[in-house]
Amino acid sequence: MGRAFVYVILGGGVAAGYAALEFTRRGISHGELCIISEEPVPPYERPALSKGFLLPEAPSRLPSFHTCVGANEEILTPKWYKEHGIELVLGTRVKSVDIRRKTILTGSGETITYKILVIATGARALKLEEFGVKGSDSENVCYLRNLADANRLVNLVQSCPGGNAVVIGGGYIGMECAASLVINRVNVTMVFPEEHCMARLFTPKIASYYEEFYKSKGVNFVKGTILSSFDIDPNGKVTAVNLRDGSCLPADMVVVGIGIRPNTSLFEGQLTLEKGGIKVNGKMQSSNSSVYAVGDVAAFPVKLFGDSRRLEHVDSARKTARHAVAAIKEPSKAVEFDYLPFFYSRVFTLSWQFYGDNIGDVVHFGDFSGGTFGAYWVSNGHLVGSFLEGGTKEEYEAIAKATRLKPAIEDVAELERQGLVFALIASQKPPLSPPREVAGSSIVVERPIYAFHATAGVLLAASIAAFAYWYGRKRRRW
Secondary structure, three states: OOOOOOOOEEOHHHHHHHHHHHHHHHHOOOOEEEEOOOOOOEEEEEHHHHOHHHHOOOOOOOOOOEHHHHOOOOOOHHHHHHOOOOOOEEEOOEEEEEEEOOOEEEOOEEEEOEEEEEEEOOOEEEOOOOOOOOOOHHHHHHOOOOEEEEHHHHHHHHOOOOOOEEOOOHHHHHHHHHHHHHHOOOOOEEEEEOOOOOOOOOOOOOOHHHHHHHHOOOOOEEEOOOEEEEOOOOOOEEEEEEEEOOOEEEOOOEEOOOOOOOOOHHHHHOEEEEEEEEEOOOOOOOOOOOEEEHHHHHEEOOOOOOOOOOOOOOOHHHHHHHHHHHHHHHHOOOOOOOOOEEEEHHHHHHHHEEEOOOOOOOEEEEEEOOOOOEEEEEEEEEEEEEEOOOOOOHHHHHHHHHHHOOOOEEHHHHHHHHHHHHHHHHHOOOOOEEEEOOOOOEEEEOOOHHOOOOOOHHHHHHHHHHHHHHHHHHHHHO
């Protein structure tokens, strides 16, 4: 016996929850939609696992971080799914998917059929064994990808107060877990092969700021080397981490964050793959017209840069899910996805946001001694990326708008001089038209010719406002 649905969402991560909410908003009947997930609970906001979930005081627990609370939307509890007639098939492994026949075979032997499939299978954590290191099955070695991982990590932290933790990896998971462990009064050493943390995104100067901040909180860094083996006691517990440079680190627990790999194995040979994920068009539609892919597993066109990207971030998961459902429910109104790549993190008292692409020449600006600072990336004469630490809501919105506009930059020294003020001004520009140069500046600002005087007034007012805002912030710091 099997079940049949109009729509099936395969996967139970962030994207699945946002897709479900969008389906209900655009209209579905009870019994039309099904979510199949290996996890035993409905979709939740995965970023909470490396942040609030690990806090020693008032930690986040379900149902408080079910989707879609991360975007200030409804909290989709099990009751919500029941009230909307959405079938949850949880704790269920999928054995195979037949795209041609539109069938899904579960591990229990049930066949589920669909008319439209939304693939939201996400990605899995890379394991040490894939790099020739044994020991993942040790009781005090943790990964962090799902709720079970997070619970295991919390139990380990509580079992070794004041102990030693070795964090393998200097990316998102490594940095956020290290911060949470320090807050739990665990001694932390981070190990990664790159020259600095967050090497895929941060410049050396930006990374240096965060590394120094982490050091002030007690975190030690061992860079330029990798894990080679573990010392394991007779009980199967890791007692030390051996590095390739010959050093040995005592360990009561090990947290591994060395990247992820998209879950595409069910679709290999059936759908077109690209950049490690499932290739989709601007409507999130795969090479099969009845199949869509969203979130970490989807490689989609980024109009702003004219190429295809697979982005591993919660913001992309949320927005690709919504866009796919919009295209499914109203195909005649569907438009191409126009996404501005966005990444962020919040640790300790720090908070940064990045928009766009980190290619080309880098222009740093601001107060790297502990205030607001950031960077712009300039490629082929245009602003293509922006980073800001310690900004206000308005400032983050300004760098996002400025990055999307991709204004022409002729003088990077002038851009450095203006710093954040440039984004505040650029973000208030009217719609783009043939460019004109601003007097006294080598930065080209595009504006309508037909409204020259009005636009000049707007720019002048924005400049004065930006200067006043900057001066006010300086005064407050003094």
